[in-house]
Amino acid sequence: MWRRTARELPMAHIHLPDRAFSIQFLIFCWILVAVLVTTVLLLARRQIINAERLSITAMVAAASFAIFQVNVPFVSGVLANYNAHAERGRQ
8 A cells, every 4th residue: 555655745734933923913813703702602592503503513614624624825836835935035
C-alpha cells in the first residue's frame, strides 16, 4: 500500500505571526461573537428542539467543518503559504 509522507500532504491551516491582528480588531471580533452567541442562545431558548432539527444542525456543522479543510487558492499561491510569502517580502 502506497502511503503519502507528511511533506507531500497539503497544509490545512496557516500560522500567523505574532501581532498579526491589532488589539482593536480582536476586541471588535470578541464583541461581535458575544453578540451573535447571545442572540442565538436567546432565540434557541424560545424554540422546541426536536430530533429532525438537531440532526440537520449536526449535518450542517459537519459540512462546514469539511469545507474549511479545503485549501483556498490565491493568485500568489495557496493561503497556507502566507508566511513564506511574507518572509520573502521582508528580506
